[in-house]
Amino acid sequence: MIRRALTQFMAGRYGGDQLNMFLIVVYVILCVIGLFVRWGILELIALVLVILCLFRSLSRNIDRRRAENAKFLQLARPIARRFSSFRARMGDRDHRYFKCPNCGQQMRVPRGKGRITVHCRSCGATFEEKS
Ligand SMILES: [Zn+2]
Structure with missing residues (x-):
């Protein structure tokens, strides 16, 4: 009611x-x-x-x-x-997140692979990143 x-x-x-x-x-x-x-x-x-x-x-x-x-x-x-x-x-425990030092685009790499070379799909910059 x-x-x-x-x-x-x-x-x-x-x-x-x-x-x-x-x-x-x-x-x-x-x-x-x-x-x-x-x-x-x-x-x-x-x-x-x-x-x-x-x-x-x-x-x-x-x-x-x-x-x-x-x-x-x-x-x-x-x-x-x-x-x-x-x-x-x-x-997400399997990836490490960071920003591209060139353009600031959000990126991620798999964890535990040591130092790896990363290629930014947004601006084309290539740099080394610890994973
Ligand atoms: Zn970039």
């Missing part, structure tokens, strides 16, 4: 998206920081985030909320990509 009432209440409203999820995560982080420091501004920001999150969830202006979320995703994409490549690297 509660479920049906909630479904009815949320009908035509925006609900959750990635931006709201992000706001909640930031809110939780602020709350955790708030356990250690006593900054009033932190609580104020946390409160604003919760209100913003609620407002967005309950909003009936779905087009506008979708546009906000799309903008957020566009801004967050490079950061998310960097984070996921970092995680992939941390899980």
Whole structure:
């Protein structure tokens, strides 16, 4: 019954998206920081985030909320990509990662092969690298 009432209440409203999820995560982080420091501004920001999150969830202006979320995703994409490549690297014990000294291109070599000659596919530079 509660479920049906909630479904009815949320009908035509925006609900959750990635931006709201992000706001909640930031809110939780602020709350955790708030356990250690006593900054009033932190609580104020946390409160604003919760209100913003609620407002967005309950909003009936779905087009506008979708546009906000799309903008957020566009801004967050490079950061998310960097984070996921970092995680992939941390899980990869078989390769050593480094940047090409000439062009900065991300490269990897198999671990434990001693000194090897590396050829950069991006700029064509050849150099020695410890693996
Ligand atoms: Zn290069």
